[in-house]
Amino acid sequence: MSTISIIGSGGMATAIAGRIAQAGHTIEVIGRNVAKAQALASQLGAKASTAKYGVVPAGHIVILAVPYPNAAAVVADFGEALDGKVIIDIANPVASDLSGLVTPHGSSAAQETAKGLPAGAHVVKAFNTLFGHVLAKGGRLDAFIAGDDAMSKAAVSTFLESLGLRPLDVGGLPMAQTLEAVGLMMIGLAKNGAGTWDIALNVDIG
DSSP: OOEEEEEOOSHHHHHHHHHHHHTTOEEEEEOSSHHHHHHHHHHHOTTEEEOOTTSOOSSSEEEEOSOHHHHHHHHHHHGGGGTTOEEEEOOOOBOTTSSSBOSOTTOOHHHHHHHTSOTTOEEEEOSTTSOHHHHHTOSOOEEEEEESOHHHHHHHHHHHHHTTOEEEEOOSGGGHHHHHHHHHHHHHHHHTTSOOSOOOOOOOOO
16 A cells, blocks of 8 residues: 545545545655645555655555645645656535536646646546535445556546445546536435435446
8 A cells, every 4th residue: 555645634624535545555644734635644554644744655556645735835836746656636616605616717726737737747636526525424425536657647547446435537637627526416306306415426338
């Protein structure tokens, strides 16, 4: 098993980190709020630790688990420390009134994040179509990914499989725009047609 670094200690970070711990990986939790990062690491058990914010993460795969409005600042804080890393962007850049997405026209959270990264870092969109509490329950869920670098997507797919998820590649990084729209759709479905947040999107391959 490998080391996975996760920047953030909120609800989604906690849910994803829980799956990582169950899979037997070593986890490095990084956050501006040192106390929250340490609390999450303690909750995860002996294979979890914390690292100083802004230094080179130990993991080749780094999960950026922060709200979209904070992502650019976090990427800037780390700078060249993220060079050569595979960055998993999980953000859903939704408006506060859930009326749409707040990213620039023709772009996505993942693409905007990629603009601030060193040339050797590669972004893969993942996890944004899954609700944290559903992810935390376990089970084999479909996890959609998008990215431009084939090797990075292969690494993320292997990682997702190790968590008991089924990775489904939807194409290049511009497809993150569609995945983020699907993320918003899932929120709308939960609040309206489904009437419950205990839902997940599943592809039936006949």
